[in-house]
Amino acid sequence: MTINEFFLQFVDFNEAELAHLNALAKHEQIKKGEYLIKHGQVCDKLYFVTKGIFKLGYTNETGEEVVLDFIFQNSFAVDYVSFLLQRPTEMDIIAVKDCQLLSFERKSILMLYEENIKFQKMGRLISEFYFIRFAERIKENSLPPKERYEKLVSTSCELILEIPQYLIASYLGISPEWLSKLRAKK
Amino acid sequence: MTINEFFLQFVDFNEAELAHLNALAKHEQIKKGEYLIKHGQVCDKLYFVTKGIFKLGYTNETGEEVVLDFIFQNSFAVDYVSFLLQRPTEMDIIAVKDCQLLSFERKSILMLYEENIKFQKMGRLISEFYFIRFAERIKENSLPPKERYEKLVSTSCELILEIPQYLIASYLGISPEWLSKLRAKK
DNA sequence: CACTTTTATTGAACTAATTCAAGAAATTAC
């Protein structure tokens, strides 16, 4: 999927509008293990992941990493709360594999919103997209770990298979050893 | 808190605008145990709870009730995903105590948005408010049950004390017996 | 390719949490 195809899912942009969007995008690369976002910083860019996987999470008081989400290619990498409210994020976003990105400055996006109501609509639809995703996540969290695991594997992009099991265990809120045993029982 | 005070937290409305909002509100009452929203229906009203508590959740395949959220007075009762996208909700919203509400028709709200940019702004801010709440919820879900319980009690309105423990246990994803034992250890 | 490092599995001992059953406490109904 190209980024244009991605945008066209939301709004019926014409070629000039797509060109305008593309002109704002800056290509970036980032290697496995590097930080895209570090807690404490304010998100002033919206990233579109064209290749790779990120993990979003935090480090708790006892020093262990808690993974809250995986971000696959063809979706946005951002702490949207921090981006919207321009307050420091509590999250880290770290590359799980080598990644390629398009970055959009927040200011450019805000200007787009003023310029053309179709961009405004895109912004709203992206917000709603995230909103729905969060609502689903809250529901999924109520399921037992085994079911959550099966749902995760069946509904995610195939790249899920390239994520180390111990990160998936963290996402599920169980120990890597237990995930290994759950997978064996089958 | 009155509903006007509530709205003024978000946008600096003048008296005429507040009067306009108030004119759209319809008073409703609902008794303990009754449904405000039933799964399968499309949310076409936004409710503001002026008194009481609701639970939001669903019934799983094994027939047990899963509570995903409590809705206290001075906040909105709605499945916002269903309301936004006009698709059937999977959730039930049920009164935990006798409740009083103000209801706003979705169509009236959409008309307000067109009429005056301040209402539009209110809509955006309410969405963002929910968004932030969901993001916090996802983070809280990653904490162990005991901490989640303590956080729930310390950050909720005092009405939390009037909710039966077995519903709180469901919200926390643990059995009522175990919650009872956790509370005893202290 | 051999070496190092990272990731995954397995088992044993332990802790967290559930289920079931019984009784106590609190609410509701008449």
Add this chain to the structure above:
DNA sequence: GTAATTTCTTGAATTAGTTCAATAAAAGTG
């Protein structure tokens, strides 16, 4: 105010999940 119902607690037996340690497997490096 007493009976009926709902909610809460406690304990014993069981299951789910953790921790730690050891080993195996896989992936990255020169």
